Amino acid sequence: MSSFLTETNLKWRARAREIAEKVVRPLAAKYDRLQEYPWEIKEAIAEAGLMGVWIPKEYGGQGGGVIDLCLCVEELSRACGGVGVLYAVNALGTFPILVGGTEEQKHQFLKPIAKGEKLISFGLSEKFAGSDAASLHATAVKDGDSYVLNGEKKWNTNGGAADIYTVFAVTDPASKSRRTSAIMVEKGTPGFTIGKVEDKMGIRCVPVVEIHFDNCRVPAKNLLGGTPGLGFKHAMQTLDMARPGVAAQAMGLAQGALEYAMVYAGYREQFGAPISSFQMIQALLADMATKTEAARNLVYVAALAVDNAAPNVSKLSAMCKLFATDTAMEVTTDAVQIFGGYGYMRDYPIEKYMRDAKITQIYEGTNQVQRMVVARSLVKESLGLKHLLNYIPKEVQKGVNDPATLKRLAEEAKRLAEETAAMDVPTHQS
Ligand code: CAA
8 A cells, every 4th residue: 555655755654664673663662661751762763854744844844744744653653652652742733833823933833843853742631621622621811912821731742751832721711612722832931830740551651741830921922823712723623634643653553563463473383383374363364454454545545635635634534543543452452362371461562552552542532532523524425415315215304395494404504514614624735
């Protein structure tokens, strides 16, 4: 599945694969055990020029797209899922800037990240605002030429290691549709502190922390885009762009676990033969490989849809996230099964794949949320399929021929069409 990848895409993939094999794989177990940020790995990734792959050249990046980001995340995750997200989360933090930042903000914040000099973290979730991302409590109140932040954020991946934080906070509590804004906060700003550092099941080399704001004063020019109230839209557009990255992390994990399982099954002998000669093991391996390849195709298609600002990007992005991450959970669990007792032991790399895979079904929107996003898109699309009404039973269409109902449906279709048009996602290439 690389026939439509360009020479440049393949170049980034090859570079990421080299770092993954030479640097990441040998160190994966060590940093999983220590639960420490692997600065030496980050340096190797930065030296290879990968930190700004997805950032446009005018802001110091390599000018690639989400497809290049995904290829790099896939390769890194094949060796270590923690390193995959350590890398991808920088894209998550920068996407709001690319989507909604002013020119000045793009130059100020993207350039040091593209060079690998600074790291970034994305602060949306809170203790009481997870899947319901519109219900934030943290506030940012305008005071002269500053915003004063109060409250806390939860599940900040890269938190503590990062120098820059894209923080979503309530700027207009009375508004329903323009309640929140994104604000750029730099580490070291008085009133900004790192709170609880989480002790995690997987992705242990990358920190996940709480961050706290206590009358934290940031320059008003750090308000993303310069206009308050666009926070929720920026967050949703960001997640549309970022979810293929989580999917690539998951698919890389699935591929990595599959490869270990293939090698183990070829060498492990029972009943006088390698277990790979037994049909039950063969069926497991065949299903693992097929699902991983299907996930890969969906991830690449969604990434290219983001890069080409396709109208159905939210749906594809959610689809690839849910399919690739469910696949990763299944494939990594089956890989442990193939390894038998050895698979369950920390002495060997395979159980880490299963632990790392679990979070991919949860973060950047649970897979329940992804299914909701897909289903909502389908409901809208069904309005364009009215010609099929002739083929479904008339009796379940009660009221369809009633003029009042027809009028209401037409108004509803118009409103939904306008909403869909408003949801077109600008990319950093558009
Ligand atoms: N693009 C642009 N606009 C969008 C949009 C999109 N994809 N999705 C929704 N909107 C707009 C709607 O058009 C609507 O606009 P108007 O008010 O102008 O009409 C507005 O946003 C509200 O939309 P909804 O009614 O659909 O919003 P909702 O409250 O029902 O929520 C949701 C929808 C999909 C559940 C959303 O809240 C969501 O995605 N939740 C999951 C949050 C999430 O993914 N969190 C992850 C945190 S990051 C993380 O995990 C990082 C890490 O550690 C690595």
